[in-house]
Amino acid sequence: MLVAESDHASALACRYQLLLTMGLYKPCKNAMLKGLIQAGNVILTMVEHPILYSFRRCPYAMRARLGLSVAGVTVRLREVALKHKPAALLQVSAKATVPVLVLADVEVIHESLDILLWALAQNDPAGWLSTDGQQVALMAALVAENDQAFKGHLDRYKYAGRDAIEEAHAARDQCEVFLFQLDERLRRAAYLFGERPSYVDMAILPFVRQFAHVDLAWFRTRPYNALILWLDGLLAGDLFAGIMTKYPPWQPQDPDTLWPSPLETDRRQAS
Numbered sequence: 223m224l225v226a227e228s229d230h231a232s233a234l235a236c237r238y239q240l241l242l243t244m245g246l247y248k249p250c251k252n253a254m255l256k257g258l259i260q261a262g263n264v265i266l267t268m269v270e271h272p273i274l275y276s277f278r279r280c281p282y283a284m285r286a287r288l289g290l291s292v293a294g295v296t297v298r299l300r301e302v303a304l305k306h307k308p309a310a311l312l313q314v315s316a317k318a319t320v321p322v323l324v325l326a327d328v329e330v331i332h333e334s335l336d337i338l339l340w341a342l343a344q345n346d347p348a349g350w351l352s353t354d355g356q357q358v359a360l361m362a363a364l365v366a367e368n369d370q371a372f373k374g375h376l377d378r379y380k381y382a383g384r385d386a387i388e389e390a391h392a393a394r395d396q397c398e399v400f401l402f403q404l405d406e407r408l409r410r411a412a413y414l415f416g417e418r419p420s421y422v423d424m425a426i427l428p429f430v431r432q433f434a435h436v437d438l439a440w441f442r443t444r445p446y447n448a449l450i451l452w453l454d455g456l457l458a459g460d461l462f463a464g465i466m467t468k469y470p471p472w473q474p475q476d477p478d479t480l481w482p483s484p485l486e487t488d489r490r491q492a493s
């Protein structure tokens with residue numbers, strides 16, 4: 223372990239403190255990170271690259287990859303086949319949902335939102351955590367609404383059987399209550415909380431995409447034009463393309479897949 227007292231280190235400690243104050247980052251169970259905040263020093267474990275268990279099409283995993291990618295945090299990516307979860311994943315996470323981020327053996331982050339926020343705590347070049355302070359609770363509430371009510375309706379819409387059209391449509395109507403709420407915000411500004419994207423846009427984007435893809439032709443006829451524009455814009459960017467690269471399921475004997483490659487990150491940050 224290395225105790226660093228550089229500017230970078232204190233900036234990192236400040237950011238953790240900020241996240242805690244904002245109520246966005248749940249305090250880690252891990253004493254080392256708590257010590258880090260209290261002492262104001264950053265204790266860096268010499269881990270070159272955390273391990274990310276991911277599934278390309280999972281919206282939660284997309285959310286995590288968006289954060290890691292924008293932050294330029296390179297991970298050892300392990301694509302998971304959900305029907306054949308690797309023993310290594312089950313060992314670190316009893317819950318075994320993806321994404322899971324393993325920060326050496328000292329800490330495992332099991333929730334996609336925590337991974338997104340952890341990544342931004344390392345580096346937030348696009349200012350996704352910036353907020354005017356007034357909006358913090360509202361921002362968190364919108365993500366919570368996405369993860370709870372909206373995702374529940376979305377699953378009932380997406381996975382309704384062919385013989386349950388009425389149920390599917392009822393769930394779709396319920397989803398749209400949330401979508402109209404997003405659209406109303408997006409009529410006022412380009413992004414959900416202002417003229418620049420925030421972590422909220424990135425946390426919600428993969429789920430709106432999932433909704434749209436259930437019946438894309440129908441989705442495009444709907445009267446939430448600002449939302450459709452927002453979705454199209456974010457999906458067309460390099461960042462989103464970069465998180466959707468395909469990888470075969472990880473096998474224990476495989477060499478590490480470093481993702482995003484440091485080269486890719488440099489190229490995107492320079493553009």
Ligand SMILES: N[C@@H](CCC(=O)N[C@@H](CS)C(=O)NCC(=O)O)C(=O)O
Pocket residue numbers: 277279280281282283304318319320321332333334335
């Ligand atoms: N609350 C979790 C939910 C993650 C989640 O449910 N992921 C799905 C894939 S999209 C999963 O792993 N499901 C377990 C399974 O299918 O076995 C998070 O935010 O990370």
